[in-house]
Amino acid sequence: MRAIRVFFFVILAVVLMLLAAANRQLVTVSLVPEALAPFAGGQWSLTMPAFVALFLAMVFGVLLGLVWEWIRESHLRAESSRRAHDLAQLQREVGDLRRTHAAPRDDVLAILDETRKPAAAPAGTGSTLPAPR
Known part of the structure; x- marks a missing residue:
């Protein structure tokens, strides 16, 4: 079982490194549309490599899924x-x-x-x- 887990993590690491190497160009991520930026009090955008934006989106999705399931299963814990x-x-x-x-x-x-x-x-x-x- 340990060998399967190590194999899975090695494959995952290789895929993530290939994804990072293929997506090094810079992208701008905006939290607020440009039309609403004056009302939001500043510029809510960040420029970063594309793979960082992808990784952050994946981490955000996993965390959102964990919280969603924790809330959904609260009646089972009770x-x-x-x-x-x-x-x-x-x-x-x-x-x-x-x-x-x-x-x-x-x-x-x-x-x-x-x-x-x-x-x-x-x-x-x-x-x-x-x-x-």
Whole structure:
């Protein structure tokens, strides 16, 4: 798996370097149209190599996608948190029930339970069967 990841990153690096080498000419990127620039209070443009503009657009797209998915999946995180809380509560209840059932019982009930158990066969009766438990 590590080799596949390294191979993928090497291929990605080569493609990005070829893209940068092929797009070295300068481009001007404007945030505001020229007609609205006087109202925006200055010139909102930047001159840079074309590959830098491409890389910035890719990074912006990835970040926008991450934020979009984080917002879209917020209800799933809330549901997961609620279920984890419910599970912890149920585990506490099971633990309490186990401690309750393992607690010493009433002496009278313990005596009655012992009389209900079948008696062991006396030794020397010639029986080869094991004693009941």
